[in-house]
């Protein structure tokens with residue numbers, strides 16, 4: 374028995390005997406049991422309903438939330454409707470939820486589109502939104518009147534990015550898709566991508582060779598970042614460089630204003646961990662200031678509250694176990710076994726909480 378355990382004995386015998394490893398031997402790491410005690414932020418969720426089921430479970434699991442509006446290219450009314458849910462949630466639970474808004478690109482060819490979009494965004498910030506998201510419709514869906522795809526480095530968008538940079542308002546960018554999207558389903562590395570692109574063939578680029586390549590999508594995003602070095606940019610889904618921590622590291626080295634969230638890409642992280650755990654662990658330690666935990670879970674009001682909350686809890690707990698322990702794990706996201714990263718506490722605190730405070734300026 375070491376000294377900290379003796380010390381604990383004075384206060385609580387059970388604290389020492391029931392969790393001897395985390396309490397007495399190993400203060401460098403969190404344990405699975407610390408899940409409920411550590412403050413956490415899920416920086417990528419979509420709540421599009423009035424009900425409180427999502428935040429209720431978040432509070433139980435000690436999570437705060439960033440809920441995000443997405444421009445599906447359905448027009449201004451669709452964005453407004455999502456924003457209303459977003460702000461209602463943020464206003465009802467201002468200690469636990471922040472709202473990210475979006476602009477609509479469907480009206481792109483209107484002569485005053487940029488001005489109108491800025492006015493809309495201004496009204497969102499006045500109402501309490503803390504940032505904006507740009508979605509993959511830019512680059513993959515939205516076309517101008519000449520029939521050309523609207524690309525994220527279009528000068529018209531720079532007008533908006535310049536204002537946001539000046540006001541230090543963060544931009545989440547989901548640009549492009551995972552590299553798997555350009556492969557046939559049977560060659561994809563993760564089961565969630567296999568499922569998503571089977572169910573959403575319109576976004577499965579392997580089937581649309583006339584569309585820009587994966588490399589062109591990434592290059593367009595990189596050109597936008599080169600032009601906007603003052604913009605606070607959070608690349609959703611590991612900045613669409615989810616397949617290689619080496620490639621992602623290059624971009625993080627290149628763009629000091631870029632961080633990434635991990636949402637919906639834990640499968641790719643597990644996959645790379647199965648291949649080379651030490652490399653992935655080194656990456657998380659080296660780039661600990663640039664990585665934000667997120668899941669892409671959401672609630673649209675359909676389905677039972679119980680099923681929703683159970684799914685949230687098990688996803689959050691799975692990821693916690695992966696990051697804080699060195700246990701051997703399996704996941705339905707990939708085939709085979711992989712070992713948890715057991716990251717140091719200060720790295721966990723950054724990925725789960727402190728980086729959200731810094732990059733989004735929230736929950737301080």
Ligand SMILES: [Zn+2]
Pocket residue numbers: 417419441669
């Ligand atoms: Zn999302």
